[in-house]
Amino acid sequence: MPTLRIDVVTIFPEMFDALVGHGISGRAAERALFQMHRWNPRDLTEDAYRRVDDRPFGGGPGMVMLAEPLARTLDAISEAQLEERVRSQARADVKKAPVIYLSPRGAPLTQQRVCELAELTELTLLCGRYEGIDERLLRARVDEEIAIGDFVVSGGELPAMMLIDAVVRWLPGAVQDFASVQEDSFTRGLLDCSHYTRPEDWRGLRVPDVLLGGHHERIREWRRQEALLTTQQRRPELLTSARKQGWLDSADERTLSRIGDQAKAP
Ligand code: 4HQ
Numbered sequence: 001m002p003t004l005r006i007d008v009v010t011i012f013p014e015m016f017d018a019l020v021g022h023g024i025s026g027r028a029a030e031r032a033l034f035q036m037h038r039w040n041p042r043d044l045t046e047d048a049y050r051r052v053d054d055r056p057f058g059g060g061p062g063m064v065m066l067a068e069p070l071a072r073t074l075d076a077i078s079e080a081q082l083e084e085r086v087r088s089q090a091r092a093d094v095k096k097a098p099v100i101y102l103s104p105r106g107a108p109l110t111q112q113r114v115c116e117l118a119e120l121t122e123l124t125l126l127c128g129r130y131e132g133i134d135e136r137l138l139r140a141r142v143d144e145e146i147a148i149g150d151f152v153v154s155g156g157e158l159p160a161m162m163l164i165d166a167v168v169r170w171l172p173g174a175v176q177d178f179a180s181v182q183e184d185s186f187t188r189g190l191l192d193c194s195h196y197t198r199p200e201d202w203r204g205l206r207v208p209d210v211l212l213g214g215h216h217e218r219i220r221e222w223r224r225q226e227a228l229l230t231t232q233q234r235r236p237e238l239l240t241s242a243r244k245q246g247w248l249d250s251a252d253e254r255t256l257s258r259i260g261d262q263a264k265a266p
Helices: 013-020 023-030 067-087 111-117 135-141 157-168 178-183 216-234 236-244 250-264
Strands: 004-009 034-039 099-108 122-126 144-147
Touching: 004 067, 004 157, 013 023, 013 034, 013 157, 023 034, 023 157, 034 067, 067 122, 067 135, 099 157, 111 157, 122 157, 144 157, 216 236, 216 250
Parallel strands: 004 034, 004 122, 099 122, 099 144
Antiparallel strands: none
């Protein structure tokens, strides 16, 4: 299994310490299930001020990231990726790593895309700051723009870390219990069911009886119904696409019509 190589372009490389220093992504990094390389475009500037940004043409507030330091950085990354392929005797047919720019203008990230990215052997992530990056660099060098959500954050670093975290969980060996990754929310297009742990009675609030009975088939059914009900109530549009994907069976449909009947009952 070839390890995933992730190259990140960022003027704040230290932010990624949080990702490789903690939790599942930290352990996956320790075990070399993926390798992350951080590249600061400031290091590839040649002026005395090490400028990576400038004022926008046409005026207006904020600054725009310069194309040239980023192009140099991406060139250096391509070269390093090539060397690595030679060193690791990678298959001759490996495609060039896609360059992904994290941006609210991108396509919303989905679990489907996360799983696809986890199959790659190389990934280049571009993190913007300020108002964003000169459009010419994006047109010339970016393969895909991805948004982490319909809201604005101060830079692409946190969105990139979220993407990496989501991808790394899918690498074989990253999570002890792989079933739990597959069972999680969204993998089958539904929200996750509710979870309970000890004590059975917490301040007068009891755990649903079915979970205490040890009847595994009934528990499995209850969890599925719970997931369907929660999805119906909170994200009905997810249910519509799960149905289109053919992810709901006839038992699911019976559960959902029972829920509908209860909702309609006087
Ligand atoms: N930004 N999903 C603006 C985001 C963002 C998002 C990253 C802020 C890029 C220039 N990225 N910079 N939402 O809000 O990915």
